Amino acid sequence: MAGNDHQARPAPALAGDDPRDIGAGSTPSLILDHLRDGIALQDLSGRIEWINPACERMFGWPLEEVRGRKPQEFALPPAMRPAPENITAFRYDPSGGIFRRLHVVRNIRRDGSEFWNQLSHAMIDMGPREGDKRVVVTCRDITDQVRTEAALHRAKNDLEHAAHHDDLTGLANRTLLSAFLDEGQVRARLGDGCIGVLQLDIDKFKEINDTLGHAAGDATLRHVAAALAANCGRDDLACRTGGDEFLLVCLGVASQEALLARAELLRRAVAAPLDWHGQEIAVRISVGASRPDGATGTGTGEALIRQADQALYAAKEGGRGRVVVYTGHLGRRCSERQQMARDLRAALSQGQFRVHLQPQITPEDRRIAGCEALLRWQHPERGLLAPAAFMEVAESAALLSEIDQASTLLALDALKRLRDAGFDGLRLSLNVSSAILSAADYPALLHWALQARNLPPESVCVEILETALLDGGPAGIRTAVRRLRRMGVRVALDDFGTGYAGLAHLTAFEIDTIKLDRTLTGRLGHDSRSRAITRAVIRLCNSLGMTTVAEGVETQVELDFLRRARCPLAQGYTLARPMEVEAMIGWLRDAPAARLPGPGGHIPDARTRRP
Structure with a gap:
């Protein structure tokens, strides 16, 4: 009903006792009394002459208490009221812009509550003289609308903020x-x-x-x-x-x-x-x-x-x-890694991965007990690559799980080929990363792959890195290990002795086989502490019913020590290098009854095998 601009903002007017008042009970009077909008009549100085009932309810003031007053005196919040001299000096300008547009102001009720008021002003002539001009002010409480618009504006700002x-x-x-x-x-x-x-x-x-x-x-x-x-x-x-x-x-x-x-x-x-x-x-x-x-x-x-x-x-x-x-050098290195990641994706889609098999042999009597499937990448330009050349890039490119799946299926294909060739007593060990073991349903994949190839679960041993027990989260790994063992698949702890809490894992996880890392076996020929540790681990595993496999055996001295220490199995270049499955079949056939020569004798190697 009132604005705080003494020149441009209006004060709602109220009609009073005037000979020209609308007669009580007349049709215009009934209309004005029942309007939802407030109507006020003011003179040109802004003094209230009359208000309708809706205006009385809107502001909480009856006509008798506001007649002759200017709305700026009571309808504006105290902090917004003009100075008294400005209120006194206020006068409507008949040619002013206030009569040509709506105005929204914050008003206050008699009880102190504030509301938003939309005002429109119209000049009317109630007689021939200048003093007969009056201002009709229409008031509409739009507080709910303003609040809704403010809430929408806030919501829009919140959405804008959330989007950015x-x-x-x-x-x-x-x-x-x-x-x-x-x-x-x-x-x-x-x-x-x-x-x-x-x-x-x-x-x-x-x-x-x-x-x-x-x-x-x-x-x-x-x-x-x-x-x-x-x-x-x-x-x-x-x-x-x-x-x-x-x-x-x-x-x-x-x-x-x-x-x-x-x-x-x-x-x-x-x-x-x-x-x-x-x-x-x-x-x-x-x-x-x-x-x-x-x-x-x-x-x-x-x-x-x-x-x-x-x-x-x-x-x-x-x-x-x-x-x-x-630096530019760093950029070139990164470009090479990015190119390798692209090549790895192509290798997966084009079937460029291979598995080579390395025999696992009993040091005591030189019998072949099984083999380990080792992944290789037949790169179209760089030739045959071992995992050390690409696994780090594969991990950063989030390709480990896909490569593990491909490696598993290739390894099982190789095992089936061995069994079809008559070597059905061999157990195949295959490597699995924590990425697939803890995140994907690897036991289900392995179960399906074994059934599809008619392979018994006990013919497979899944090797997990000792570091996977730390990096992959114990709960997920432990669950996967339990499921594999319930299937009948054996589980081996690979790279045992590489500096992590290996002994703790022997009891915390259901492990069938321990693989001694090359960091231990490579020192057996010259380090007494390594020999003592190796003997102790072999004895401990024997007492726990676990199998010990010494990997990375590269000298006859190492092999002789493992035989004396009663190590169940060994693998390494001094015994046989990794080879493709067809070469493995030929190599096995060259060793009658799957037995290798005794100590000091010649050990067949894939590189020297007869065609």
């Missing part, structure tokens, strides 16, 4: 990052070289999640985000780009030294103690840094981010907790 920010940390997401990189100031900094990118992720974040739970993991992510936000300049952008990966775009960074200083500040901020329910979480990050460099052709923000990501990979590869700056 990470829910957990509140940092920018990739969508906002993409828009930010298109802004003029970023392009300008790319042009003058005053920009840098820091790409970082949390070292051993999976371990925090697995040991302390996802809530602790979330707290860690928020801790890093807070450190990032605290070190984010006014024109910078801090993002969470996914998982435990973060990014900081630094504008105004004119040198590599300045960018590295920012990275160091960030590392120190993240390293501040994080208390998690009384337990301190040590948080560390690895950082990749990149700046524009004409020599490397950095012309876009996206290119800088790719380079920072490659530098981050190098930082983690070099031992974590480091800051690495992108």
